[in-house]
Every structure is written in C-alpha cells, then in structure tokens.
Amino acid sequence: MYKKDGSNLVPVPSNAVIPERDINDMPALECKNLGITFGGLHAVENFNLTIGRTEIAGLIGPNGAGKTTVFNLLTNVYQPTTGTILLNGMDTHGMSTAQVSKAGIGRTFQNIRLFNNLTVEENIMVAMDNSMKYGLFDGLIRLPSFFREEKKAHQRALDLLHIFDMENVASHRAGSLPYGAQRRVEIVRALATDPKVLLLDEPAAGMNPSETADLMANIRKIRDTFQIAVVLIEHDMNLVMNVCEGLCVLNFGRIIAKGSPAEIQKNPTVIEAYLGKSHTNEGESQAAVDAAAEEKSEGSAPENTKETRKGGKKK
Amino acid sequence: MKRKNTNKYVSFALVIAAYAIMMVLISTGKITRSMQGMLVPISAYIVMAISLNLTVGILGELSLGHAGFMSMGAFTGTCAALMMLESVPNTGLRLGISMVIGAIFGGIAGFLIGIPVLRLKGDYLAIVTLAFGEIIKSIFNNLYLGFDKYGLHFQLLSEKGIKLEEGGRMLIQGAMGISKIKKISTFTAGFILIILTLFIVYHLVESRYGRAIMAIRDNRIAAESVGVDVTKYKMTAFVISAAMAGAAGALFAQNYSTITANKFDFNTSILILVLVVLGGLGNITGSIISATLLTILPEALRSFATYRMLVYAIVLIVVMLATNASSTKIMIDRLKARLGGNKEEEER
Numbered sequence: 001m002y003k004k005d006g007s008n009l010v011p012v013p014s015n016a017v018i019p020e021r022d023i024n025d026m027p028a029l030e031c032k033n034l035g036i037t038f039g040g041l042h043a044v045e046n047f048n049l050t051i052g053r054t055e056i057a058g059l060i061g062p063n064g065a066g067k068t069t070v071f072n073l074l075t076n077v078y079q080p081t082t083g084t085i086l087l088n089g090m091d092t093h094g095m096s097t098a099q100v101s102k103a104g105i106g107r108t109f110q111n112i113r114l115f116n117n118l119t120v121e122e123n124i125m126v127a128m129d130n131s132m133k134y135g136l137f138d139g140l141i142r143l144p145s146f147f148r149e150e151k152k153a154h155q156r157a158l159d160l161l162h163i164f165d166m167e168n169v170a171s172h173r174a175g176s177l178p179y180g181a182q183r184r185v186e187i188v189r190a191l192a193t194d195p196k197v198l199l200l201d202e203p204a205a206g207m208n209p210s211e212t213a214d215l216m217a218n219i220r221k222i223r224d225t226f227q228i229a230v231v232l233i234e235h236d237m238n239l240v241m242n243v244c245e246g247l248c249v250l251n252f253g254r255i256i257a258k259g260s261p262a263e264i265q266k267n268p269t270v271i272e273a274y275l276g277k278s279h280t281n282e283g284e285s286q287a288a289v290d291a292a293a294e295e296k297s298e299g300s301a302p303e304n305t306k307e308t309r310k311g312g313k314k315k
Numbered sequence: 316m317k318r319k320n321t322n323k324y325v326s327f328a329l330v331i332a333a334y335a336i337m338m339v340l341i342s343t344g345k346i347t348r349s350m351q352g353m354l355v356p357i358s359a360y361i362v363m364a365i366s367l368n369l370t371v372g373i374l375g376e377l378s379l380g381h382a383g384f385m386s387m388g389a390f391t392g393t394c395a396a397l398m399m400l401e402s403v404p405n406t407g408l409r410l411g412i413s414m415v416i417g418a419i420f421g422g423i424a425g426f427l428i429g430i431p432v433l434r435l436k437g438d439y440l441a442i443v444t445l446a447f448g449e450i451i452k453s454i455f456n457n458l459y460l461g462f463d464k465y466g467l468h469f470q471l472l473s474e475k476g477i478k479l480e481e482g483g484r485m486l487i488q489g490a491m492g493i494s495k496i497k498k499i500s501t502f503t504a505g506f507i508l509i510i511l512t513l514f515i516v517y518h519l520v521e522s523r524y525g526r527a528i529m530a531i532r533d534n535r536i537a538a539e540s541v542g543v544d545v546t547k548y549k550m551t552a553f554v555i556s557a558a559m560a561g562a563a564g565a566l567f568a569q570n571y572s573t574i575t576a577n578k579f580d581f582n583t584s585i586l587i588l589v590l591v592v593l594g595g596l597g598n599i600t601g602s603i604i605s606a607t608l609l610t611i612l613p614e615a616l617r618s619f620a621t622y623r624m625l626v627y628a629i630v631l632i633v634v635m636l637a638t639n640a641s642s643t644k645i646m647i648d649r650l651k652a653r654l655g656g657n658k659e660e661e662e663r
C-alpha cells in the first residue's frame with residue numbers, strides 16, 4: 001500500500017525508517033530522545049523519529065497519547081525537558097515559535113485556530129508576512145512597493161487556494177466558513193509560510209467521507225507539488241493507511257511501534273494498545289484498529305460538532 | 316477587504332461633510348458661540364476615540380490610561396508652542412509643530428510602556444496603562460518647568476529653586492498646570508488631524524502590518540505559528556495609538572488658556588473607552604459618531620437640566636443600538652453593497 005510511488009522504507013540510524021528515495025537527502029526532521037514532563041506526568045518520553053525529506057508520515061495513537069504534545073514540542077510551543085530537534089539538520093533549541101515557522105515548520109491545529117474576523121485571503125496573506133518586502137512607512141503612504149507586494153501576495157494566496165479549489169471563498173470571513181472548509185484554509189495558511197515540514201493535527205476530523213477522500217488526494221498533491229515532508233496526526237485509519245508511507249504509534253507518551261502501514265496493521269502491540277487484547281487475523285485487525293480508533297476519537301467529537309454548528313449558523 | 320474599503324469612504328465622507336457644513340454655518344453666523352467652542356474638543360475626542368480603537372478594537376488589548384498619552388502630548392506640545400512664540404510667529408505652523416512634538420512624546424511614552432508589557436502573554440496592559448495614567452497625572456501636578464534664554468529649568472514639588480533670567484517665563488506650575496496659553500487651536504487644524512488619523516489607521520489596517528495586528532487579536536498562537544513576530548506588531552499598533560493621542564492632546568490643550576493635569580484623569584480615560592465601545596470595537600466610523608454625539612450632548616442638554624441625565628441615558632442606548640445592532644448593520648451593508656458593488660453580500 002505504501003509502495004504507491006515505488007518507494008520502499010529503508011532503515012536509517014536512530015532506529016528509524018524513511019522512504020528509499022529520501023535516503024541521500026538530509027532528513028526533514030530528526031527527533032532525538034525528545035521528552036517533556038508536565039508536573040509529574042511524562043507526556044512524551046524518549047521520542048526518536050526521523051522524517052524523510054518528502055515523506056508523508058503518520059503519528060497515531062489513542063487520545064491523550066501525547067501526539068499533539070509532540071507537535072507543540074516540534075514548534076517550540078513547549079520547551080522540551082530532554083532531547084533535541086533537528087530541522088533540516090539545524091537544532092531549533094531556543095527558537096521562538098515564530099522563528100521555528102520561519103525556519104520551515106508549518107502546522108495546523110486540532111482545535112481550528114483561524115483568524116476568524118479576517119477574510120480567507122487575509123488569513124493566508126498573514127502567513128506570507130515574512131516574505132513581503134515593504135516597511136510600515138511604505139504601507140502608510142502607499143509607495144509602489146506596497147501595491148507590488150500586495151498584488152503578488154494576493155495572487156499567491158489565490159494560487160494556494162486553488163489546491164483545494166477554494167478561490168471562490170477568498171473574500172469570505174474565515175469564521176463564517178463550514179468546518180471542513182476551515183480545516184482546509186488552515187492547511188493552505190500553513191503552506192503559505194513555505195514550510196519544509198507540514199504538521200497536520202487531525203486534518204480530517206469533522207469532515208464528511210467525500211471531503212476526507214478529497215483531503216487524501218490533496219495531501220499527496222501537496223507533497224508532490226511542494227516536495228515537502230508531511231506529518232499527520234489522524235484517527236481516520238482509512239486515511240492514515242492510504243496516505244502515509246511511514247507510521248509511528250504513540251501510547252502513554254512512548255513510541256510503541258514504527259514502520260510501514262502494513263507492518264503497523266499486523267503489529268500485536270499496536271492492536272493491543274488500541275483494543276487491550278491481541279488479534280491474529282490480519283483482515284480482522286484492520287477492522288479492529290479502525291473501530292478502536294473511532295471509539296477513541298469520540299473524546300474529541302463533542303467539540304467538533306459544536307464547532308460545526310457554530311460555523312454552520314454563521315453561514 | 317472590500318467591506319473595509321467602503322467603511323473607509325463613509326468615514327472620510329462623514330468628516331469632510333461635517334467640516335464643510337460647519338464652515339458654512341460659521342461663515343453665515345448661524346452657529347452659537349458655545350457650539351463653536353466645542354468644535355476643537357470634539358475633533359480631539361474623535362482622534363482619541365479612533366486611536367484608542369486601534370489599541371482596543373484592532374489590536375485587541377485593553378488600555379485604561381489613554382488620557383495619559385493625551386496629557387503627555389498636551390503638556391509637551393503646549394510647552395513647545397510657548398517656547399516657539401517668537402521663533403515661529405505663524406500660529407498654524409506653530410500648532411502643527413506642537414502637535415508633532417506632542418505625538419513624538421506620546422509615542423515615546425507608549426514605547427516605554429510597551430517594552431516591558433507587550434512581550435508578556437496576558438492582560439497586563441490594562442493594569443499598567445491605568446497606573447501610567449495616574450503616574451503621569453502626579454508628575455505633571457508636581458512639575459515646575461521654566462524657560463529662559465539659557466534653556467529649560469525644571470524642579471519637582473516647588474518652584475522655589477527656579478530662577479529665570481529676564482524675558483523668561485514659567486511653563487508648568489505644578490497643580491496650576493500651564494496658564495496663559497495662546498489659544499491657537501482651530502477647527503481646521505482639528506479637521507486636518509482627524510483626516511490624517513483616518514488616513515494612517517485605514518492604511519495601517521489595509522497593509523501587512525494591520526493584517527498581522529488583527530491576526531494577533533484573533534488568535535495569538537496561530538499568528539506565532541505562521542511566523543508573526545507578536546511583540547513587534549503589538550508595539551507598532553500601541554505606539555501609533557499613543558502618538559495619535561499625544562497629537563490630540565496638543566490640539567485639545569491649546570483650545571484653552573489654562574490646562575491642568577487633572578483634566579486628563581482616569582475618568583477621561585474611561586470616557587474615551589466608552590466612546591470606543593459604544594461606537595463598536597474596530598469600527599472607526601462608529602468611533603467618530605459616538606465621539607461627536609457624546610461630546611456635544613452634555614453641552615446641548617444644559618438648557619433643560621431636569622431631564623439631562625435621562626436624555627443622556629437614552630442617547631447612549633440609541634448610539635449603541637445604532638452602531639452595533641444587526642438590523643442597522645444589515646441596512647448599512649445593503650447601502651454599501653449598492654454603493655460599492657460589495658461582493659460579500661452573497662456570504663449572508
């Protein structure tokens with residue numbers, strides 16, 4: 001399944017696997033012994049992961065396993081208690097979240113965080129701020145550089161929106177969009193920072209099946225077009241198994257398995273983590289993992305429906 | 316974006332129309348003296364409301380000491396004007412320079428407050444600006460400043476130590492404030508300041524700076540995640556807001572022959588905040604309307620004192636409804652759609 005583009009996963013140092021085609025490149029992301037404790041709780045512990053330069057990787061695990069915390073560590077929202085993060089070989093220790101973004105990590109949030117009162121286009125243009133070359137004064141008195149840069153950014157925002165065929169909502173207020181559309185805008189906004197690594201936190205949550213199918217195709221399209229690495233947290237096993245080349249399973253803050261989707265589906269530890277007991281039959285285990293994931297993801301469901309309603313009403 | 320653009324034209328049209336009408340009324344003598352005397356304070360309060368709206372409505376930070384920046388501009392600007400009596404005989408030019416100086420000092424005060432506070436996460440600005448307003452009041456209430464050919468002489472608490480040469484004069488006399496001010500402020504100067512303020516605020520909002528500032532207001536964590544330098548943009552908005560208040564202070568003070576620090580107290584800060592809230596957070600046109608109505612009102616109601624508070628309360632409610640109610644909003648939007656071919660219509 002993961003061999004769709006003819007690439008195999010191959011081992012690299014630090015007990016990890018990346019797609020074969022990325023083997024000669026600097027990994028997009030390398031985590032070494034990453035860990036953080038909140039009070040006494042080891043939210044993430046001994047986290048080692050290598051992501052190939054153009055890999056689509058999945059981070060899965062039950063609710064509360066520490067997946068979102070890993071994203072917050074990668075973006076320096078939290079300072080790790082232990083370990084290092086190398087982004088394209090560069091240690092991001094001590095950087096601010098904004099600096100990490102400039103260095104090349106873009107992300108979306110589990111609970112959508114759009115600039116609700118700005119238009120969709122403005123949301124995306126905020127993310128291009130660092131690449132826009134005009135100063136405060138140029139903007140206030142409207143020098144030619146203002147018009148030139150604004151026009152360029154406007155065009156680029158429309159180009160990026162085209163990935164999801166969303167140019168028609170460019171001038172809509174972001175907060176007024178339905179839930180699924182808001183998730184897509186968040187992805188586009190993250191892409192507008194020109195990331196080397198794109199982190200997606202439950203991108204399909206709250207989407208209907210046809211939206212999810214589109215999303216799957218688009219995640220691949222994004223990787224192919226921009227040649228970047230994508231790491232996604234997702235409970236939708238169908239999406240994960242279809243899109244991801246490598247998977248990393250987290251439980252209670254620890255990695256319990258790494259490998260290709262096929263390997264993960266067969267892994268008894270993983271099945272046990274999801275279900276609390278072992279299954280032997282492969283076909284059954286896929287269904288079991290699916291069912292379990294669905295069950296576990298219910299924890300975040302009320303929040304999602306609330307958001308959906310809110311978005312719906314505004315529209 | 317279109318929506319903001321039409322709003323912008325409404326604001327400019329409103330101000331220009333009001334100015335034109337007033338000028339006609341003044342030249343035909345159809346306006347009372349007391350009304351004429353209010354034109355400069357109204358202009359100053361409009362600028363105060365717009366500038367505070369930049370901090371509260373657009374940046375999303377609460378400031379409870381906006382009068383402090385006005386005070387800063389009033390005292391520094393007026394002192395500067397008094398020192399320029401001979402060197403700059405043209406009153407218009409002198410007023411202009413004094414407003415620029417007021418703006419610079421207002422901006423510096425904003426910057427100094429911003430450095431420690433705006434880098435913090437959380438609502439510290441409200442407390443610190445509140446303290447700033449009180450501190451600046453105390454300082455000017457206890458400051459004695461004189462000026463002669465050797466330059467400025469200042470002392471705190473009493474003027475005993477200040478000995479001025481022939482031809483020198485006291486500028487600030489503690490709680491007595493500044494007296495014998497040359498009343499050089501004019502309605503036209505106020506009008507120009509409002510237009511300038513609108514120009515700056517709208518151009519800011521429609522530039523990448525304004526976008527980033529509003530992004531921080533809507534979601535700071537997301538703004539950081541896309542590389543927005545939060546402190547820098549907060550600082551930009553706050554300093555511009557404080558500088559505008561400083562300019563308004565210089566204009567306001569030179570409409571009177573005497574000005575004291577107590578004029579710019581906590582009540583004034585709250586009044587300006589009320590103007591902003593009534594006009595609608597982030598709604599510049601609303602700020603202009605509420606500042607105008609609520610500055611005229613107490614004066615206009617003087618003649619029927621019995622019902623004054625009642626009418627005042629009713630007008631407060633009406634202003635609030637008119638600027639914030641969804642029905643009027645829809646009406647205004649329709650109007651705009653007709654005027655500007657607004658695309659956003661289809662969203663509703």
Ligand SMILES: Nc1ncnc2c1ncn2[C@@H]1O[C@H](COP(=O)(O)OP(=O)(O)O)[C@@H](O)[C@H]1O
Binds near residue numbers: 063066067068
């Ligand atoms: N800021 C925080 N302070 C304290 N505990 C936290 C914090 N963030 C996350 N946690 C805890 O860390 C664990 C992992 O949370 P999270 O990463 O959100 O899980 P997941 O995304 O896998 O569902 C949870 O037990 C959560 O309560």
Ligand SMILES: [Mg+2]
Binds near residue numbers: 068
């Ligand atoms: Mg999570």
